[in-house]
Amino acid sequence: MEKVVELKDIVTKFGKKVVHDRVSLTVNEGEIYGILGGSGSGKSTLMNEMIMLLRPYSGEIKVLGKDILRINKKDALYLKHNWGVLFQSGALFSSLNIRENIDVLLKEYTKLSKKIRDEMIEMKIELVGLGSDVLDMYPSELSGGMIKRVALARALIMDPKILFLDEPTSGLDPIGSRDFDNMLINLRDILGFTAVIVTHDLETVKNIMDRFVLLGNKKAVAEGTLDEVLDTDNEYIKKFFNVNRGETRRVRYGK
Numbered sequence: 001m002e003k004v005v006e007l008k009d010i011v012t013k014f015g016k017k018v019v020h021d022r023v024s025l026t027v028n029e030g031e032i033y034g035i036l037g038g039s040g041s042g043k044s045t046l047m048n049e050m051i052m053l054l055r056p057y058s059g060e061i062k063v064l065g066k067d068i069l070r071i072n073k074k075d076a077l078y079l080k081h082n083w084g085v086l087f088q089s090g091a092l093f094s095s096l097n098i099r100e101n102i103d104v105l106l107k108e109y110t111k112l113s114k115k116i117r118d119e120m121i122e123m124k125i126e127l128v129g130l131g132s133d134v135l136d137m138y139p140s141e142l143s144g145g146m147i148k149r150v151a152l153a154r155a156l157i158m159d160p161k162i163l164f165l166d167e168p169t170s171g172l173d174p175i176g177s178r179d180f181d182n183m184l185i186n187l188r189d190i191l192g193f194t195a196v197i198v199t200h201d202l203e204t205v206k207n208i209m210d211r212f213v214l215l216g217n218k219k220a221v222a223e224g225t226l227d228e229v230l231d232t233d234n235e236y237i238k239k240f241f242n243v244n245r246g247e248t249r250r251v252r253y254g255k
Contacts, residue, residue, distance in 0.1 A: 001028040021218040041215040043198045084155030088167040092139040099135040124153040128254030170187035
């Protein structure tokens with residue numbers, strides 16, 4: 001399988017505080033891949049390093065084969081064309097209506113006519129399960145779940161090869177969270193992107209993730225499928241998933 005994201009020996013520091021100490025991971029093409037860990041483990045920080053919002057102290061990061069720590073402007077623009085990002089809050093512009101929010105990336109990175117842009121926006125808003133009637137509304141008029149879907153439509157508007165999502169089900173009720181999970185896996189199968197998700201939602205891990213990395217004690221404690229990770233004899237893993245050896249079936253299968 002082609003590797004679309006590769007991190008090797010990442011060290012992250014804020015002053016004297018070390019957040020990551022030689023963290024490595026690999027995301028394969030077509031996967032739904034998770035970044036898990038407790039509070040303060042640097043999950044979102046790691047993702048922000050992948051999308052060039054933060055720079056690690058040392059290590060190597062490759063995204064779609066590009067070394068982003070030694071990247072030129074042309075390759076950086078290529079990556080921004082080929083990834084989409086859904087931030088935890090949705091990060092919609094409150095002064096713009098929904099159509100204008102989704103159109104931001106198209107206006108910045110393409111020379112498409114307004115007619116074609118509008119057609120693309122309407123198609124993406126339908127893909128995420130919303131009607132075209134929301135396009136003239138403003139973020140303040142939408143529910144939390146609708147904001148997440150709009151933010152997802154905006155992240156998908158450039159047909160990215162990789163979709164980065166930071167706590168996409170945060171703030172949603174259990175039904176809304178599972179609906180979002182199901183929508184994401186269906187969209188992955190239809191559109192063929194790779195998804196990298198920061199989450200603490202164990203139901204998301206069980207239901208849709210192919211593999212994940214678990215961060216703890218500044219390290220990558222484990223990486224693999226849920227079964228592979230739960231079969232690792234590690235006290236941090238047991239504590240994180242709140243299981244002992246006799247309870248792994250409940251975590252795996254909800255029974």
